[in-house]
Amino acid sequence: MSDVQGSARPEVIVRREGALGHVTLNRPAAYNALTLEMVEAIDAALDAWEPDPQVAVLLVDGAGDKAFCAGGDIRALYEGARSGRHELLTAFFRAEYRLNARIARYPKPIVTVMDGMTMGGGIGLGAHASHRLVTDRSVLAMPEVKIGFAPDVGGTYLLARAPGNLGLHLALTGGRLDAADALLCGLADVxxxxxRLHDLRIALARCRDGDDAGAHLRALAVAVPPGPLAAAxxxxxxxxxxxxxxxILLALEAAPEPDARAAAAEIAGNAPTSLKVTLQALRDAGRLSLEACLEMEFxxxxxxxxxxxxxxxxxxAVVDKxxxxxxxxxxxxxxDRRDVLRHFETEEGPGLGLVEGS
Structure with a gap:
């Protein structure tokens, strides 16, 4: 076992185990919430391993027994916004979204272990990888509308492609998914x-190529019974x-199903502007590439x-609770409809550079 030179940091553990490049988010007390420094550390590991012929596959997981990643460090973003230091938020979003895009297009297989709580930025890290794993303890969500924000980290791209209107339901309610529903909605593969996660790490360390990674995952995979969303x-x-x-609210409130009326109550408590921005974003995301969605989300x-x-x-939700x-x-x-559309206009100078002209 050896560390990638210069990349091991207290909040991100980076090491190579045989043919496996292994990244572990290491803020268990904070549910492995992401900081800018953590994003940069992960990106540095990808830089080091991309040309390395000894690394066949990557694994990204989280320390502790509660979370893969609960999202971005929301308290830090809150303090930046409250103090008017919006450049801190812009820098974080730019680095995070570029990393999301890079994970999706990385030339080597990346296995992400979305064990435990996986929300917001955790979805961005986990659900764009080539091999996306959930466990019996996985809880996934994009709950941004509950805090006056909107789905990001490529979440609009993912949710817009969930079967039927499941993605819109999840985006407007901020509802949670178990492993079965994550598979149904296309946020996970296996x-x-x-x-069996320890067995998986040992197997991946012996991989010869990307095909081996998929084979090892399939060998350990289990079938799960349908989750609540399948029946809904x-x-x-x-x-x-x-x-x-x-x-949508009127239809939910008039529906005979109790769960529909519960969804209406959930939506009614969320930020009105966020709800309308989110609906517009998901409508647009259905015709956009991942990179274009990330530019829009930025x-x-x-x-x-x-x-x-x-x-x-x-x-x-977080400070005073x-x-x-x-x-x-x-x-x-x-x-105001015009105010909703202003959220999609360019006001922060250069975009992410993921699509031409951004």
Whole structure:
């Protein structure tokens, strides 16, 4: 076992184990939430291993028994937004989204182990890889609308491609997925029991090429029974067919299914502006490449974190934890259509450079 020179940091453990390049997010007390320095450390490991003929496959996992990655370090982003240091948020989003794109296009297989809590930025790290693994303890979500934000890290691309209207349901409610539903929605490829993860690491260290990685995963994979979303497809596809958030809410509230009415209540508590921005983003994402979606999300993220709802949402959910955000505006009817569209305009100078002209 040897470290990649210069890349081992306390919050990201980077080492090579045989043919395996192994990255472990190492902030278990913070649910492995991502900082800019962690993003840069992961990117440096990818730099080192891409030309290295001794590395056949990469593995990304999280330390501890609670989370793969609960997202970006939301407290740090909150403090930056609250103090008006928006350049800190811009720098983080730029580095994070570029890493998401790189993971998706990396020339060597990357196996991500989304064991435990995997939300927001954790989806960006885990769900764009070539081999995406969930376990019996996986809990996935894109809960951004709950804190006055909007789906990012390529989440619009992924959710827009989930079967039927499942992605829109998840985006507007911020609902959680177990392993079965993650597989159904296309956020993961294979389920492996948590007790077999050590066996997987040993097998991957002996890989000769990318084909070996897939074979080892298939050998350890288990079938999982259908999750809750499989049975909910009929009412989800029906109720989320509306053209506006208001239409969707009306359909959910009028539905005979109790879970539909529960979804309506969940949506009604989320930030009105975030809901309308999210609906627009997912409508657009269905016709865009991953790179174009990330460029769009970059514009939205830089804009929406300058709005009062983001600071208020994080305050209510994470800082004070009173669960009583005061959104501005407080009603969907008061969200101006022109204001929604302004979130998609370029205001932060150069984009990510992932597509020509950005």
């Amino acid at each position: 389920a492996v029991p948590r007790g 497809r009929p009412w989800i596809d029906r109720c989320y067919a509306g053209g506006t958030v208001e239409d 514009r939205v993220s830089c804009s929406i974190t300058r709005r009062p709802d983001f600071v208020e949402g994080v305050r209510a 009173d669960r009583d955000p005061r959104w501005r505006p407080a009603r969907l009817a008061d969200v």
